[in-house]
Amino acid sequence: MSLLKIAGKTFNSRLFTGTGKFSSSELxxxxxxxxxxxxxxxxxxxxxxxxxxxxxxxxxxHPQFNLLPNTSGVRNAKxxxxxxxxxxxxxxxxxxxxxxxxxxKYLFPDPIETLIAAEELVxxxxxxxPYIHADPVLCKxxxxxxxxxxxxxxxxIGSNKGLRTRDLLExxxxxxxxxVVVDAGIGAPSHAAEAMEIGADAILVNTAIAVSExxxxxxxxxxxxxxxGRMAYEARLAKPKNFAxxxxxxxxxxxx
Amino acid sequence: MNSFIEIFNxxxxxxxxxxxxxxxxxxxxxxxxxxxxxxxxxxALISPAASPYLEQMAQLSHRLTQKRFGKTIQMYAxxxxxxxxxxxxxxxxxxxxxxxxxxxxNPEEILREVAVLxxxxxxxxxxxxxxxxxxxxxxxxxxAIHLIKPFFSHIAIEVQPLDQDEYEYLQEExxxxxxxxxxxxxxxxxxxxxxxGKKSNFTYRLETPDRLGKAGIHKIGLGVLIGLEDxxxxxxxxxxxxxxxxxxxxxxxxSISFPxxxxxxxxxxxxxxxxxxxxxxxxxxxxxxxxxxxxxxxEVELSLSTRENEKFRNGVVRLGITSMSAxxxxxxxxxxxxxxxxxxxxxxxxxxxxxxxxxxxxxxxEAVWKDWDRVYS
Numbered sequence: 001m002s003l004l005k006i007a008g009k010t011f012n013s014r015l016f017t018g019t020g021k022f023s024s025s026e027l028x029x030x031x032x033x034x035x036x037x038x039x040x041x042x043x044x045x046x047x048x049x050x051x052x053x054x055x056x057x058x059x060x061x062h063p064q065f066n067l068l069p070n071t072s073g074v075r076n077a078k079x080x081x082x083x084x085x086x087x088x089x090x091x092x093x094x095x096x097x098x099x100x101x102x103x104x105k106y107l108f109p110d111p112i113e114t115l116i117a118a119e120e121l122v123x124x125x126x127x128x129x130p131y132i133h134a135d136p137v138l139c140k141x142x143x144x145x146x147x148x149x150x151x152x153x154x155x156x157i158g159s160n161k162g163l164r165t166r167d168l169l170e171x172x173x174x175x176x177x178x179x180v181v182v183d184a185g186i187g188a189p190s191h192a193a194e195a196m197e198i199g200a201d202a203i204l205v206n207t208a209i210a211v212s213e214x215x216x217x218x219x220x221x222x223x224x225x226x227x228x229g230r231m232a233y234e235a236r237l238a239k240p241k242n243f244a245x246x247x248x249x250x251x252x253x254x255x256x
Numbered sequence: 257m258n259s260f261i262e263i264f265n266x267x268x269x270x271x272x273x274x275x276x277x278x279x280x281x282x283x284x285x286x287x288x289x290x291x292x293x294x295x296x297x298x299x300a301l302i303s304p305a306a307s308p309y310l311e312q313m314a315q316l317s318h319r320l321t322q323k324r325f326g327k328t329i330q331m332y333a334x335x336x337x338x339x340x341x342x343x344x345x346x347x348x349x350x351x352x353x354x355x356x357x358x359x360x361x362n363p364e365e366i367l368r369e370v371a372v373l374x375x376x377x378x379x380x381x382x383x384x385x386x387x388x389x390x391x392x393x394x395x396x397x398x399x400a401i402h403l404i405k406p407f408f409s410h411i412a413i414e415v416q417p418l419d420q421d422e423y424e425y426l427q428e429e430x431x432x433x434x435x436x437x438x439x440x441x442x443x444x445x446x447x448x449x450x451x452x453g454k455k456s457n458f459t460y461r462l463e464t465p466d467r468l469g470k471a472g473i474h475k476i477g478l479g480v481l482i483g484l485e486d487x488x489x490x491x492x493x494x495x496x497x498x499x500x501x502x503x504x505x506x507x508x509x510x511s512i513s514f515p516x517x518x519x520x521x522x523x524x525x526x527x528x529x530x531x532x533x534x535x536x537x538x539x540x541x542x543x544x545x546x547x548x549x550x551x552x553x554x555e556v557e558l559s560l561s562t563r564e565n566e567k568f569r570n571g572v573v574r575l576g577i578t579s580m581s582a583x584x585x586x587x588x589x590x591x592x593x594x595x596x597x598x599x600x601x602x603x604x605x606x607x608x609x610x611x612x613x614x615x616x617x618x619x620x621x622e623a624v625w626k627d628w629d630r631v632y633s
Contacts, residue, residue, distance in 0.1 A: 021326020023620045045409075045629045048379075073632050075507060086631050104509040105502060105555045158324055211322045
């Protein structure tokens with residue numbers, strides 16, 4: 001299988017993970033280790049960056065975990081830029097999952113503010129991975145301002161509904177020059193495999209692992225599903241056929 | 257549309273009540289079978305007809321809550337700043353006609369209280385006062401917020417309703433959340449429960465969430481005082497209010513609380529008596545209500561205070577509640593300055609925050625102390 005590269009950094013795992021909603025930090029650590037994930041996103045609002053022994057950060061202190069701070073909680077570009085700078089200073093990384101959701105109910109990203117913030121953050125030297133709607137034009141606009149990847153949603157965050165935006169994701173994947181990471185809505189390993197099969201470069205999962213009865217086992221299931229999906233994509237899936245092969249071809253007259 | 261009052265006035269309370277009480281088992285089953293539920297479904301879920309479906313409702317509420325909030329409970333502590341009050345509220349220990357010693361914390365005293373809360377691990381705080389605009393007005397609140405801001409990531413208030421510009425002013429200082437309970441949506445009887453003071457203005461209170469929404473306050477807490485009037489009707493109006501607010505102020509977060517009236521101490525230090533209330537709601541009914549709110553609205557935060565007892569609080573951790581207080585003192589100075597003074601209401605769960613966090617952990621959940629950051633204010 002080919003390796004994933006984002007902003008010059010190589011990843012063995014194409015499964016990115018979230019750190020919220022777990023029943024304890026210990027369990028989060030075990031599950032994330034089992035997932036093989038090398039990029040874990042952590043909400044700035046959930047950690048106490050002034051505390052060297054912050055519980056969440058403490059359990060993420062493994063060499064294979066690269067931290068991807070996220071701006072969850074901010075509602076506009078201005079707040080996002082401020083939070084990003086704080087995250088960069090406190091967590092010593094210029095990687096950033098940019099998420100701006102002024103709507104606290106469905107946590108949908110604000111496309112306008114996201115584009116404004118992304119452009120500014122790229123100028124400030126951040127490696128920006130924006131969480132956005134599955135909007136092909138927006139993805140191209142973000143690519144143009146220099147984001148390192150795009151992270152379109154599969155379904156509303158936390159909904160576990162799978163790839164409800166599949167048709168749009170396929171167009172985004174077809175057009176994108178930067179890696180496409182399907183974020184949000186992936187509720188089962190089969191969804192993860194599906195995203196990989198259609199050519200997503202990676203996926204991000206949180207709720208489906210954290211809220212399952214056995215997060216460690218579920219993390220392993222996602223790891224396998226992502227690997228299976230990617231292998232299938234690279235091996236070129238046989239296309240499903242809607243019609244039987246015609247016994248008398250329509251173009252055979254050309255050969256006559 | 258300018259405020260909720262128009263929707264409120266378009267409904268007749270008695271008809272609404274009848275419509276709730278006439279819901280049938282079929283209505284309940286239909287509500288449970290849907291994936292998106294509306295206010296008519298909510299009526300069915302809080303109706304007496306839903307009582308045989310309690311376990312089914314609890315299972316659903318449990319799943320929906322975990323999906324959105326994960327296996328976590330957020331922790332907050334109330335910090336009572338003052339018990340001075342110009343209102344008469346028939347159910348409250350701080351009522352103007354209750355001859356108790358009045359106390360408003362000064363800055364030095366506030367910091368002493370804060371020190372105790374920080375020792376308890378708290379990072380989200382709720383400032384509480386009575387309504388005394390001369391001594392505990394907007395400028396006092398502004399100073400208090402300014403003073404405590406360095407110590408907390410999230411600051412909420414539960415004080416008298418204010419004007420829109422006053423909320424904006426406090427928000428600039430670092431205010432995140434405002435709780436304002438309507439107490440009851442029964443306009444006719446509201447005056448009986450609140451005979452004197454600014455609080456007796458039903459409409460001004462009813463329009464407070466609109467002013468909060470217009471001011472852009474991040475989170476609004478709603479609720480009624482359960483025990484004053486028919487809880488089913490009052491809670492339906494709360495759900496109606498929430499529905500209206502979500503549509504009109506879509507950038508705001510919402511939470512609902514369930515203050516159930518408990519006995520309060522009346523009188524002075526020599527002669528004191530316990531006052532109890534008639535319209536009590538049973539534990540079973542409160543569970544039904546918590547689940548009904550969750551099944552109606554998967555995103556709303558549901559909060560439970562230490563008014564409820566140990567057994568009940570242990571039981572609802574997995575049912576739909578998303579935030580809890582613990583180790584609370586409901587008297588100004590209760591943590592350090594004047595621990596013995598009269599409390600606003602009696603605490604039923606006296607366990608320390610550490611013990612509550614342990615209880616939450618035992619149930620396979622995590623107590624979350626920090627879920628906001630000052631930089632977002």
